[in-house]
Amino acid sequence: MRIYLQPIQMGVLIFFAVAFLMILPYFIIQYRKRGSVSTWRLLVTFSFVLYIICAYAMTIFPLPSREEVEHMTGPVQNLKPFEFVRYFKEYSPFVLSDKSTWLPALKHWTFIQPFFNFLLTLPFGVYMSYLFKKKFSTTLIYSFLLTLSFELIQRSALFGLYPRPYRLFDVDDLMINTAGALFGYGLGQILKNFLPDLDKVQIKSSQVSFTRRLTGIVVDLILLSIITPFVSQFYIGPLIVFLIPSIIFKRTLGQFLVKIYIEPENRLLITLRMILMAINFIPFIIAGRLLDLTGTAPESELSGIYIGLMICAALILIEGLDFLLAIFNKTKRLWYERLSHTRLVGK
Template identity: 45%
Template sequence: MSAYLIPIKTAALVFPFLALLLALPFMIVQYRRYGSFIFWRAVVLYTFVFYLITAYFLITLPLPSIASVAKLTTPRYNLVPFMALRTFLNTTVFSPLHPGTWLAALKQPGFIQPAFNLLLTVPFGVYLRYYFKRSVPQVLVMTFGLSLFFELTQLSGLYGIYPRPYRLFDVDDLIINTTGGVLGGLIAPALMRAFPSRDEMDAKSRARGSQVTWLRRFVAFLVDNLLGVWLIGAVLELIATLLGVRSALGDVIVTRVLAPVFIFVVYPLVRRGATPGKALVRIRIVQEDGAPVGFGRLLWREFLLYGVAQYSVFGFMQLFNEIFVKFHRTEVNFALLGLFGLVAAFIVLNFLWEMVTRDNHYFYDVWAKTKQVSTIETDAQTKV
């Protein structure tokens, strides 16, 4: 039993990190395709990822030492089909004419190993039919491909890490795994009645696609800042280095002024109010009356957000550190802490209030007389 528990525990440890790594790309795809993110779709897809990780670890773990594998003299592969059936009949107490032996046979290794291989791919077939809407013949082909990948992983000695296979490449595993996937595909329709269908999830996602939620805006914010501003800043700094004109002041101007202005003002001015991140999640900035936003409003809006708001919060945190950690308790520091604290408190309260009310019309949009709209509905109307 420990041979099965170790891979499952390992998958449980790895999955949270992998989920974080996949979170941003996953959300981008969902907002790009549907304009919204629904919880149940996330549950389905993330459990599918967890299942695949677990299945992979089950066929590779625990990992032996390279030295012990080098000493192995066991067969590398079995190409004779139905050896598992012969092993079951020859090594268990099973007798078709004696029902009393049936239950005991199910507890013996000759049955447990093939049964494990069968159950390993049943969830794969269920997911393929339920969410990916594949037919049974497609499930058969795709499960065979997954099983073949597993077997080749074992045959290659984990892609050449080991001098030889430490687990047997077995044609019976291909047959049993594929059968398990098909079985999962066949029972999926009965299970699907208990959960929302893929069509229902898609319809619900598209119905919400016209709403510009805070999470959707936050995904755009991450893309713009983590990829857009950072990438442009890195390119400009590289150019300055090659030209031999790089300096500390220049780096500050590039990363704090030029890159943000390009991403949040120049680019959306050309792209009808969409920054790179907003374009990915299909939203754009417009005036309150729906007219295209101009340079002045964009500059004012981004100054309020990335100038006033951002540096007020940073300033408050820095002064708090100076006063209560470094004990630089001057009157000027206390006055500035109070000033920045008032602005930071207003910003935090505004964000919390808009998140609770779901209005998502933050102070910088109100003062710049702008709003963010979804392009999902516009795109759909254009296609019609």
């Protein structure tokens, strides 16, 4: 079993890196397409990503050394079908009339290897049925292409990184993997009756969740981080990213991507909204400056700096409480939205 655990561990590590890069685009696509992000669809989708990465990891890892591969002399491919049946007949301890041989036969490599190849693609068929809602014929094609990609990667000596293939290109694996996926498809058709319908677990709403807001803000902050090094004054970046688009288009780029906009259309109210929103950042800026002074200021001024830090902390705490109250409030409006009589609405 250890030979299977190491590739899975490697796949999980790769998944976390891929998931970190995927999460923002995924949220944007879901908000644009469905107006909300279903927690269940999120879990199912990212479990599929984890599965695919682990499946490829199991066909690639563990990686041998180049010296080890250079000394390999075995065959690089098997194009003769049903060799796994012949191996089972010749080398397995299984004897139908002797029950004592049944369990050892299940633990023998002649059974374990094809059985794990069968299990390798079984989840793929389930996902094709449940997540992607594909037909049987489409699943058959995709399953064959998936397992063919496994075998071609092995046959190519990991895209030419090794002097020769270190794993066998096996037509039996093509058949067994495809059969496993088709079995998984049938299993998925049954499981669909017990699992939530992915098309019904989410409802479009004009009310904007804080997760949707946050997704737009993250996009805007990424854009701000790109622009900032190219402008001479620190305030120019926020003007370009937040204020000007909000006044002209009623939304920032991030808000556009997640399909939300500011209501009403009155540009004076939108300008007031943006000015009040900017006030949120003043305690953070002042606190940062005061913290910088604590290491260089004379001892006689430290008490005043600490009082300033306490005032900033209190203001930040008030902002945090307002945020928490807004989460449980039906209107989901923050203090600067209430004062400016504006709100974010979704399309």
